Amino acid sequence: MSADIVDKVKTYLGKDFPVTLISQGAEALVFETKKHPFDPELTNNGYIIKYRPHKRYRHPQIDKTLTKKRTVAECRCLVKLNSMKGINAPLLVASDPYNGYIWQTKVGEQLPNGEFSSLKNFLWMHNNDEDAYLQKVQEVLIKVGQQIGILHNNQYIHGDLTSSNVVLQRSAESGSWEAYLIDFGLSGYSTMIEDKGVDLYVLERAIMSTHSLYAEKYNEWIMQGYKDSFDSEDHLKQVLKRFEEVRQRGRKRSMLG
Numbered sequence: 604m605s606a607d608i609v610d611k612v613k614t615y616l617g618k619d620f621p622v623t624l625i626s627q628g629a630e631a632l633v634f635e636t637k638k639h640p641f642d643p644e645l646t647n648n649g650y651i652i653k654y655r656p657h658k659r660y661r662h663p664q665i666d667k668t669l670t671k672k673r674t675v676a677e678c679r680c681l682v683k684l685n686s687m688k689g690i691n692a693p694l695l696v697a698s699d700p701y702n703g704y705i706w707q708t709k710v711g712e713q714l715p716n717g718e719f720s721s722l723k724n725f726l727w728m729h730n731n732d733e734d735a736y737l738q739k740v741q742e743v744l745i746k747v748g749q750q751i752g753i754l755h756n757n758q759y760i761h762g763d764l765t766s767s768n769v770v771l772q773r774s775a776e777s778g779s780w781e782a783y784l785i786d787f788g789l790s791g792y793s794t795m796i797e798d799k800g801v802d803l804y805v806l807e808r809a810i811m812s813t814h815s816l817y818a819e820k821y822n823e824w825i826m827q828g829y830k831d832s833f834d835s836e837d838h839l840k841q842v843l844k845r846f847e848e849v850r851q852r853g854r855k856r857s858m859l860g
């Protein structure tokens with residue numbers, strides 16, 4: 604993505620609104636700022652501005668409609684999650700769906716090695732540790748599984764579960780790491796067992812490809828937390844059965860190339 608998009612965002616926000624570009628994904632540019640969009644007294648942990656730029660390959664009217672639709676859907680999801688008991692997610696601060704902007708609270712902090720506290724960086728940081736440290740990792744991954752379980756138990760799916768879309772933040776009370784889910788661009792309400800099975804499969808694959816050394820253990824711990832979070836044994840059983848089926852389909856597909 605080009606520098607003119609960044610300039611466009613800076614012009615839109617105004618010169619008194621300092622932002623730092625932290626990510627350029629396929630869908631959006633993500634900026635960080637210390638400044639609240641309309642209350643200068645509020646700074647908290649900082650804010651994230653997610654901007655979906657205009658896609659040149661789309662018809663301008665279709666592009667506008669899609670951008671608005673996706674921005675509103677992500678905002679709705681954030682609002683819903685903020686009222687879902689037990690879910691840790693950023694708070695929606697403001698939005699301009701016509702122009703593709705979402706402001707939300709920043710979650711996460713610096714790890715002891717200076718990296719941002721995504722689950723991905725956390726697992727990499729502990730990759731070469733002795734077994735004694737694995738207990739720390741286990742505690743975190745059980746919490747990650749619980750977050751996904753609570754989401755699914757409430758008939759919501761994430762749609763893009765990777766170790767970058769889970770962020771860790773220390774609890775102010777206990778000092779222990781808590782897991783936060785981020786990036787709800789592909790999330791939404793779904794009662795379909797298939798969607799939940801696919802969510803679990805996507806995360807399992809992401810862990811296997813990014814953290815291969817301990818992937819089996821990591822996935823086991825995530826599933827341990829996941830299973831704890833369901834109200835209905837029957838619902839859980841159905842999801843786990845479908846997860847296995849999705850896995851088998853995935854294996855078949857990779858065998859066929």
Ligand SMILES: Nc1ncnc2c1ncn2[C@@H]1O[C@H](COP(=O)(O)OP(=O)(O)OP(=O)(O)O)[C@@H](O)[C@H]1O
Pocket residue numbers: 625626627628629630631632633651653693707708709710711721763767768770785786787788
């Ligand atoms: N609320 C937040 N708090 C802290 N960091 C965030 C937050 N939202 C986004 N980020 C950072 O920005 C990155 C990209 O954000 P996000 O995944 O929402 O955008 P995206 O365009 O969908 O990215 P991708 O295409 O890579 O999935 C995240 O991996 C994370 O590092």
